Amino acid sequence: MTKFTPEQQEVLEKMIEFTDFYHDIYDWGDAKTTKPSLSKGFSILGDVRGNIHGSVYGFINGDVGDDINGDVSGDIYGTVYGDVEGDVKGSVTGKVGGTIDGNVNGDVK
Amino acid sequence: MTKSFIISKFTKEQQDMLEELIEFTDDGGFNILGDVNGDVNGSVIGCVKGSVGSYIGGNVWGSISGWCGGDIKKDVEGDVGGSVCGNIKGNVHGNVEGSIKGNVLGDVMGGDYNRRLVEVELAVTHLIESKDSLDNQINGMYGLEERVHDAECSIQTLEGDINSVEWDVSQLKESS
Numbered sequence: 001m002t003k004f005t006p007e008q009q010e011v012l013e014k015m016i017e018f019t020d021f022y023h024d025i026y027d028w029g030d031a032k033t034t035k036p037s038l039s040k041g042f043s044i045l046g047d048v049r050g051n052i053h054g055s056v057y058g059f060i061n062g063d064v065g066d067d068i069n070g071d072v073s074g075d076i077y078g079t080v081y082g083d084v085e086g087d088v089k090g091s092v093t094g095k096v097g098g099t100i101d102g103n104v105n106g107d108v109k
Numbered sequence: 110m111t112k113s114f115i116i117s118k119f120t121k122e123q124q125d126m127l128e129e130l131i132e133f134t135d136d137g138g139f140n141i142l143g144d145v146n147g148d149v150n151g152s153v154i155g156c157v158k159g160s161v162g163s164y165i166g167g168n169v170w171g172s173i174s175g176w177c178g179g180d181i182k183k184d185v186e187g188d189v190g191g192s193v194c195g196n197i198k199g200n201v202h203g204n205v206e207g208s209i210k211g212n213v214l215g216d217v218m219g220g221d222y223n224r225r226l227v228e229v230e231l232a233v234t235h236l237i238e239s240k241d242s243l244d245n246q247i248n249g250m251y252g253l254e255e256r257v258h259d260a261e262c263s264i265q266t267l268e269g270d271i272n273s274v275e276w277d278v279s280q281l282k283e284s285s
Contacts, residue, residue, distance in 0.1 A: 004128070060164075061148070061152075062152030073162050075180045079168045092193055096200075109197070
């Protein structure tokens with residue numbers, strides 16, 4: 001017995017892939033390094049048309065339609081339309097539309 | 110919600126996990142009530158209430174409450190609450206409330222820059238006035254040197270006069 005309807009179960013079987021998941025743990029100490037880590041989990045092969053109440057330990061290949069309440073360890077290839085409330089430890093290749101409350105340690109070109 | 114008997118491709122353990130984690134919504138989408146210990150090979154239409162451990166290939170339409178460890182390849186339309194540790198290759202349309210420790214290769218149009226410019230101009234004016242004052246003092250010292258020289262000449266003349274008078278006096282004493 002399952003709580004899902006046959007259609008829902010079909011969606012899950014198409015979209016969910018259980019894997020031994022290797023993911024990079026970023027170390028933002030003195031150097032930008034990664035440490036591979038293995039854990040059991042699952043990936044989602046398509047869009048999540050809803051919310052994720054926890055974290056995504058891997059990448060998100062597309063957009064995030066709303067807020068991210070935590071950190072983003074890697075790069076963001078697109079635009080951030082809202083605020084970044086913490087630091088940006090890398091570069092911003094485009095413009096910053098608002099205020100930077102801290103320091104810019106590199107150049108502003 | 111209809112409960113059905115379904116032959117699943119998942120193991121019982123996996124199916125149990127999905128039933129605990131996945132909540133379908135009325136519009137055909139679904140929420141994930143915990144972590145995704147893997148990748149999302151598409152978009153997340155809603156929010157992510159936790160963190161993202163790797164990159165995001167597209168845009169973030171909302172805000173990020175934490176930090177971003179990598180680069181942001183396009184714009185940040187809102188504010189950055191912390192520091193940008195790398196470069197900004199575009200413009201900053203708002204203020205930078207901390208320091209810029211690198212170079213600004215474009216223009217700084219804000220008031221802080223203008224205020225500092227006025228301060229620098231005032232400092233330069235003050236320096237020019239100080240220099241003029243020192244020049245005047247030096248000129249005054251040159252005049253003083255001339256006056257000392259004149260006085261020394263006068264002293265020498267007076268000494269000559271005194272010697273002359275003393276000689277006259279001694280002659281008068283001898284003749285008397």
